[in-house]
Amino acid sequence: MRATEGTWGVLAAFGAALTPVLFAHGGWQHANHVAGEITNPNRNLPLSLLIGVGILLAGVPVYYAFRWARRREATAS
Numbered sequence: 001m002r003a004t005e006g007t008w009g010v011l012a013a014f015g016a017a018l019t020p021v022l023f024a025h026g027g028w029q030h031a032n033h034v035a036g037e038i039t040n041p042n043r044n045l046p047l048s049l050l051i052g053v054g055i056l057l058a059g060v061p062v063y064y065a066f067r068w069a070r071r072r073e074a075t076a077s
Contacts (some may be wrong), residue, residue, distance in 0.1 A: 035041040
């Protein structure tokens, strides 16, 4: 740590790094609270989590395909 940063700089950096972690944890925690409200949570909750993550992961190749096509178009002209 540099002497010019001080304690507040380190605390601010730690807080900035911790914010996304807390949001990610909160998202999965809220899914467990919803389990008390849905029918047949032993089957439906894991199924919905897997389907949701699967949909997100299916979007990754689509994103890279558009990115690749756009880069190819930019280099062609």
